[in-house]
Amino acid sequence: MEDSDSKPTRKSASAKSRRVPQVPRKRSQPAAVTIRDVAERSGFSSATVSIVLNNAPLARYIPDTTKGRIQRAASHLGYRPNLFARSLRGRRSQTVGVMVFDMTDPYCTLVLRGIENTLYQSSFLPILTDVHNERSRFERYLEMLLDRRIEGLVVLANWLFVDINVLADLEKNNIPTATVGRDLNNENISSVIVDNAAGAYAAMDHLHSLGHRKIAFIRGPRGLTDTEPRWRGVRTLAHERDLELDSRLIVDLPESGDPFSSFEQGYKLTEELLRRNRAFTALMAFDDMTAFGAIRALNKNGIRVPDQCSVIGFDDVAPAALYSPALTTIRQPMELMGTTAATIVLEAINSGFEKKSAPTIHRKIIPELIVRESTRQLK
Amino acid sequence: MEDSDSKPTRKSASAKSRRVPQVPRKRSQPAAVTIRDVAERSGFSSATVSIVLNNAPLARYIPDTTKGRIQRAASHLGYRPNLFARSLRGRRSQTVGVMVFDMTDPYCTLVLRGIENTLYQSSFLPILTDVHNERSRFERYLEMLLDRRIEGLVVLANWLFVDINVLADLEKNNIPTATVGRDLNNENISSVIVDNAAGAYAAMDHLHSLGHRKIAFIRGPRGLTDTEPRWRGVRTLAHERDLELDSRLIVDLPESGDPFSSFEQGYKLTEELLRRNRAFTALMAFDDMTAFGAIRALNKNGIRVPDQCSVIGFDDVAPAALYSPALTTIRQPMELMGTTAATIVLEAINSGFEKKSAPTIHRKIIPELIVRESTRQLK
DNA sequence: TCCCGAAGTTCGATTTAAATG
DNA sequence: GCATTTAAATCGAACTTCGGG
Structure with missing residues (x-):
């Protein structure tokens, strides 16, 4: 036989x-x-x-x-x-580039998992690059990825230095690209973002319904695209409920590329708020990192959370659930966002293979309020 | 011209x-x-x-x-x-595989960054795979990586199911491999681990020098290779200082592949300890996640950290610094460990190219005590 | 004409052996 | 022989074309 x-x-x-x-x-x-x-x-x-x-x-x-x-x-x-031989002939690499702007950001982890998992289903493999928020590194990595003939690119865009131009090479090379966390308003680059206004609205609604009226705010840095819509969400609700926003209870994070700095700034700005001597019963932080810093500052000043002050964050990064008290926050469905971005890219790859051209997709996902222990009914 | x-x-x-x-x-x-x-x-x-x-x-x-x-x-x-053409001829891919057992583990982030950064210096690119602690996925990914002719492999080994055999293919294919976080005792696979005994010893020394004598312990799961040496470190110090370890203050984490579960178990086991009604002034947790769970349980039961009970962790994952109170812990220099592993692999690749054979390297790194706010002098 | 299979070309770069003055 | 350059073979798979039954 x-x-x-x-x-x-x-x-x-x-x-x-x-x-x-x-x-x-x-x-x-x-x-x-x-x-x-x-x-x-x-x-x-x-x-x-x-x-x-x-x-x-x-x-x-x-x-x-x-x-x-x-x-x-x-x-x-x-x-x-031999995949080299195969790819040489067929011009397909079965590879997708993943570009992160700062791996250290806890935001990345789950998004990456979503991407990884989706690619895995399609037998694609990700090449991971971390540009450390440096432009030169961005450019170098982009070149390296293009050299490897990546078939698509997912960009985790939690950064500041972007102008639309940086991704011009991608358009030239016709590589399907999707960004997560930021919309570039480019007609060839898809995006998956969260509905920041809706999220902030929900957060405010939560605080308001718990009876809080004197609310302090740590807003995001002006340079971030997330900042404006979140504040808009706050104002919308305030307007609807005839709530007045006290400008002496509003502070802004400075610009920065580093996630850890928003923790430190959260700490400092909260102390600043306390120094102003305007009472507040709740604090809404720009994101979870800021909220962690704020809670630390409150604790340091003898203010218990949530007994004496409620705190709400935004993102629901992993540590939020571990915190003591566990953080009430607005969840960005990060794994889903990763999955979505990867799916968009994969579909564009496939349709490019069948000569159809894939549409650019801009997906805005509604975030979810996660009530934990850091907020409480005002007595 | x-x-x-x-x-x-x-x-x-x-x-x-x-x-x-x-x-x-x-x-x-x-x-x-x-x-x-x-x-x-x-x-x-x-x-x-x-x-x-x-x-x-x-x-x-x-x-x-x-x-x-x-x-x-x-x-x-x-x-x-065209890198495909070049690789086809030259059999080099300028690619290193990175295999993580659970991306979700906060331990990963910094190690990954160390790896990424080191590879970047040498113009290598990492292919990231996350096996989700599943054997089938491990095998599939390993095949995919071999198909892509990775020149080396770094394995982030924070998992349980390993037997030495799983990496046999690698030996067959002569691919330089290094593990981080676990020593496989394989003569062809390099490893970078932390000196667990030294770390636990340092943690105990810290608690002891603060005056703590009644110390509770949450030990690691038996299946983990880290568990035994850490406990050995504890016993060594206890012996040196004539400290008696009360067996009623010692509990063990159950086996599990999931990092989040050690948080939950930390919570549950701490409550269990409290129910036993044996006073303790300090608690040493197996790792930071466990410590977070413990602090939460203590807080819930009205015990303030560190005022009424000191808590120390192990690892120094990112959230440890953000926690309130900031966690005193034993730092595994994760970025360095990633760097070290990647360097070992790169050097093996280079020496393989010059026909020398590279030695297998087992590096044991001394961890560092990081004193923050969760431990305090016993009054 | 239909079915089956082989020969030969192509992808793009590297390298060996050889040719030229 | 020396310095300079190149034709041709090679890597391994995929695809196009063609021929025989």
């Missing part, structure tokens, strides 16, 4: 002559099995092997006995096609 | 005939510039171009004028070599 040499015809003879005799490979590598080895062992040509193994259209005509023989030969030899 | 057609000799004529006339590419892709385009424009053959651009040994003989012409032509056309 051996599956070799059952066809000792002209074919195997010609197959033998196709190469310089048996020059054993010099490398200490385990002598990779090539398609020709499979061809030889199965008694068919490499073309037939390729067609069968890829189940190409032509495979229709090939009888099952042939297919079986080839498949058995392949698996017996442990054949694995 | 144009650098084309200054050599209209036989060469350029032969170069013209080497290909079917100008068949414009059908693809909408931006018609990649190949080495032959550079050859044509500069008036030399592709062989010469390759030699010059790679500064190959033979480039010694090539006059500077030629080099200049070729380089100018290349940069003028914006030539970027």
Whole structure:
């Protein structure tokens, strides 16, 4: 029942002559099995092997006995096609670039997992790059990714220095791209963002419904695109409920690229608020990191959270659930956002393969209020 | 001063005939510039171009004028070599696989950054895989990575199911591998771990020097290799200081693959300790996640940290510094560990390229006590 | 004409052996 | 032989074309 040499015809003879005799490979590598080895062992040509193994259209005509023989030969030899050869010919890399602006940001983790998981389903692999918020690094990495012929790119855009121009190369190269966390307003670059206004509205609604009227705010830095819509959400609710916003209870985070700094700034700005001596019963922080800093400052000044002051964040980064007290916050569904961005890119890749052009998609996801322990009914 | 057609000799004529006339590419892709385009424009053959651009040994003989012409032509056309072609020939991918067992673990972030940063210096790119603690996924990813001819592998080994056998394929394929966070005791797989005994010793020393004598312990799960040495460190110090360890103040984390569960278990086990009604003034948790859970439980039961009970963790994950109170802990220098592992792998790759065989390296790093706010002198 | 399979070309860069003056 | 350059082989898979039954 051996599956070799059952066809000792002209074919195997010609197959033998196709190469310089048996020059054993010099490398200490385990002598990779090539398609020709499979061809030889199965008694068919490499073309037939390729067609069968890829189940190409032509495979229709090939009888099952042939297919079986080839498949058995392949698996017996442990054949694995050389992806370099395949990619060289077919111009596909089965690879997607992932660009993060600061890996250290807790925001990244779950988004990355969503991306990874989605790519995995489609047998794509991610190349991870972290540009450390440096422009030169961004450019270098972009080049490296293009050199590797990534088929798509997902950008985790929690950063400041972007102008639209930076991604021009991508358009030139026709690489489907999606950003997470920031909309570039570019007609060729898809985006997945959270509805910041709705989130902030929900946060305010929560505080308001708990009876809070004197609310302090730490707003985001002006440079961030998230800042304006979140504040808009706050104002919308305030207006609806005839709530007055006391400008002496409003402070702004300074610009910064570093997630840890928003913690420190949250701390400092909260102390600043306390110094102003205007009473407040709740504090709404720009994001969770800021909220952590704020809670720390409140605690330091003998103010218990939530007993004496409620605090609400935004994002629901992983530590929020671990905090003591656990942080009430607005959840950005980060894993979903990663999944969505990756899906958009994958679909664009596929449709590009079928010559349709994929539409640019801008998805705005409604965030969810997560009530934990850092907010409480005003007594 | 144009650098084309200054050599209209036989060469350029032969170069013209080497290909079917100008068949414009059908693809909408931006018609990649190949080495032959550079050859044509500069008036030399592709062989010469390759030699010059790679500064190959033979480039010694090539006059500077030629080099200049070729380089100018290349940069003028914006030539970027096709890495697939190059890799196919040269069998190098400039890629390292990174395998994480659970991306969600806060332990990962900084290690990843260390790896990324180190690879970046050497123009390597990481392919990131997350096996979600599933064996099947591990195997699938390993195959995919091997298919892509990764030149090395870094494994972030914060998991349970490993037996030494799982990495056998790597040995077969001669791929330099290093693990972070766990020593496989395999003579071909390098490792970078922290000195758990020293760390636990330092933690105990800290508590002891603050005057604590009644200390509760949440030990690690038996299945983890970290568990035993940490406990050994505790016992060593206890023995040195004639400190008695009360077995009623010792509990063990159950097995689990999920980092979040150690938080929950930390919570539950602390409540369990409290129910036992044996007084303790300090608690040493297996790791930071456990410590967070413990602090939460203490707070819930009206016990203030550190006023009424000191708590110390292990790892120094990012949230530890943000916590309120900020967590005193033993820092694993995670970024350094990532850097170290990546460096080991890169060096093995290079020495493999020069036919030397690289030694397997087992590095044990001394962790550092980070005193923050969760521990305090016993009054 | 239909079915089956092989021969040969292509992808783009590197490298060896060889040719030229 | 020396300096300079190149034709041709190679890497491994995929695809196009063609021929035989």
